[in-house]
Amino acid sequence: MPRPTRESYGDQKPPYSYISLTAMAIWNSPEKMCTLADIYKFITDGFPYYRKNTQRWQNSLRHNLSFNDCFIKIPRRPDRPGKGAYWTLHPSAMNMFENGSFLRRRKRFKITKPEKDALEAGLQQLNGGPINCMETNRCPGETLLSSPVPSTALPTSHTKIAFNVETLAASDAKSPKPRVSLPSISPGQFQIGLSPNLFSPPSLQHRPILYSPSEIYPTPTSVGFYSSLYPPPPLPPPQFHHVQSYLPSPPTSLHHLYAAAMAATMSPSLAPSIPLRPTALHMPPITLASLSALGSPFSGVPFRPQAILSRPCYPGMPPNSAAARFLSANSPPHSPPANLASLASLMSAHTRAQELDEDEQILIDDYEEEDAGQKMVSDMVSKLRASIEYGDEVDKRRLNKTITPPLSDVADITEPESRPAKGEVLASTSPTARSV
DNA sequence: AAGTGTTTATCTCCGA
DNA sequence: TCGGAGATAAACACTT
Numbered sequence: 001m002p003r004p005t006r007e008s009y010g011d012q013k014p015p016y017s018y019i020s021l022t023a024m025a026i027w028n029s030p031e032k033m034c035t036l037a038d039i040y041k042f043i044t045d046g047f048p049y050y051r052k053n054t055q056r057w058q059n060s061l062r063h064n065l066s067f068n069d070c071f072i073k074i075p076r077r078p079d080r081p082g083k084g085a086y087w088t089l090h091p092s093a094m095n096m097f098e099n100g101s102f103l104r105r106r107k108r109f110k111i112t113k114p115e116k117d118a119l120e121a122g123l124q125q126l127n128g129g130p131i132n133c134m135e136t137n138r139c140p141g142e143t144l145l146s147s148p149v150p151s152t153a154l155p156t157s158h159t160k161i162a163f164n165v166e167t168l169a170a171s172d173a174k175s176p177k178p179r180v181s182l183p184s185i186s187p188g189q190f191q192i193g194l195s196p197n198l199f200s201p202p203s204l205q206h207r208p209i210l211y212s213p214s215e216i217y218p219t220p221t222s223v224g225f226y227s228s229l230y231p232p233p234p235l236p237p238p239q240f241h242h243v244q245s246y247l248p249s250p251p252t253s254l255h256h257l258y259a260a261a262m263a264a265t266m267s268p269s270l271a272p273s274i275p276l277r278p279t280a281l282h283m284p285p286i287t288l289a290s291l292s293a294l295g296s297p298f299s300g301v302p303f304r305p306q307a308i309l310s311r312p313c314y315p316g317m318p319p320n321s322a323a324a325r326f327l328s329a330n331s332p333p334h335s336p337p338a339n340l341a342s343l344a345s346l347m348s349a350h351t352r353a354q355e356l357d358e359d360e361q362i363l364i365d366d367y368e369e370e371d372a373g374q375k376m377v378s379d380m381v382s383k384l385r386a387s388i389e390y391g392d393e394v395d396k397r398r399l400n401k402t403i404t405p406p407l408s409d410v411a412d413i414t415e416p417e418s419r420p421a422k423g424e425v426l427a428s429t430s431p432t433a434r435s436v
Numbered sequence: 437a438a439g440t441g442t443t444t445a446t447c448t449c450c451g452a
Numbered sequence: 453t454c455g456g457a458g459a460t461a462a463a464c465a466c467t468t
Contacts, residue, residue: 017458036440060460066442073441083468084440440467447460452453 013049018057018064021047022071026089033074033088036062 016024025042026034034042040058043050050057065071065087074086 019458056460059462060458062441063443063460064458065440081468083438438468440465442463442465444463445461447458449458450456452455 011049014047018061019068019070022061022064022087023089026071026087033086035082035086036065036084039087 014021021043022039024046025039026032028042029038039061040054043057043061044054065073070090072088072090074088076082076085
């Protein structure tokens with residue numbers, strides 16, 4: 001079965017904004033920072049639509065980089081000449097996108113004036129300039145600058161921190177641990193390795209806020225900061241078959257799966273640490289948005305109930321009158337959005353899905369409560385880590401196994417979701433997008 | 437010269 | 453109707 005890729009949009013304009021495309025490019029880079037040229041390349045490689053009229057969209061993209069606070073410019077090292085600076089995402093920027101989907105953006109990302117000042121002052125340091133402002137109030141989701149001082153001696157609000165590329169490189173080379181313990185994961189929460197929420201200590205206040213990309217996005221590999229100065233070859237699209245071997249059964253949500261795919265593509269060692277959303281464990285994977293965009297030629301694939309309700313609009317969906325009847329009485333008419341790129345993995349997952357193991361179904365049932373769900377997540381992650389660490393082939397096979405609950409079992413556990421965003425509606429109805 | 441970055445302006449779309 | 457978000461155009465300055 002063909003796997004949809006970004007190329008699937010063909011010459012049709014993808015449903016992503018320039019901000020989303022840029023964020024994707026940055027996210028897709030190993031060090032979570034890249035040059036303007038890298039961003040151009042990522043977009044033109046992935047989206048044929050952008051191989052023409054380059055002047056137009058590149059101008060727009062540059063405008064967006066400058067205009068939006070979610071993008072942070074990091075100067076080059078003086079001894080590494082080249083055109084343009086590096087661009088990275090503000091540590092809170094991933095929160096812009098609902099449920100981690102680049103198709104949907106909550107609201108415009110704005111940082112406060114003091115934060116902006118502090119950031120600019122810190123970035124000035126990269127060029128050897130003076131520190132003008134090194135303190136401000138922290139906002140939720142921010143991370144702290146990597147500094148040469150021990151973490152036990154974090155500076156007070158009046159302490160100046162040496163901040164330069166060497167510092168960043170040194171901190172990264174030592175594979176710094178996050179300064180804070182990871183918060184527990186709540187059911188329904190979408191978190192992947194680079195979620196800024198993962199590293200935001202709510203108790204720390206009045207710290208200097210400057211951003212080290214290597215700390216915002218801790219790299220599990222030993223790839224150093226400097227590697228980003230030598231642009232790596234373009235990453236392949238997420239390797240979904242690769243991810244399958246990482247994901248404990250049963251399948252995760254679309255968003256999680258895509259995140260896992262991206263993470264595994266970027267760094268296999270990151271993937272096992274991706275927490276799974278307990279409620280998503282029960283969810284049939286296919287949503288209306290993904291289904292319509294793909295032309296829905298997949299019979300036998302479990303669909304979210306809402307998608308089935310919309311069958312008249314999207315011919316090809318497998319009928320399920322029981323679910324439709326249930327939903328006509330109980331559910332909103334809209335299906336939650338999907339991340340198209342993740343759909344392929346679910347397709348392949350389904351083809352590999354075996355009958356649901358009875359013991360595992362009981363386990364799932366037992367874990368429906370939030371606390372239990374978290375325990376399940378941690379258990380699965382531990383199990384997966386152990387499996388990978390010891391190379392236990394039996395466990396690996398078991399963890400590979402995907403579980404696809406029948407529709408009749410899931411109609412009453414649909415998560416509350418919002419309406420599809422405009423871009424998704426467009427994508428869903430696009431004839432090109434359907435012809436995958 | 438070409439690429440990069442900033443700023444301003446205008447327009448459309450959409451949701452409140 | 454209004455405001456926010458996004459797309460686009462354009463002018464300009466700076467860097468390589």
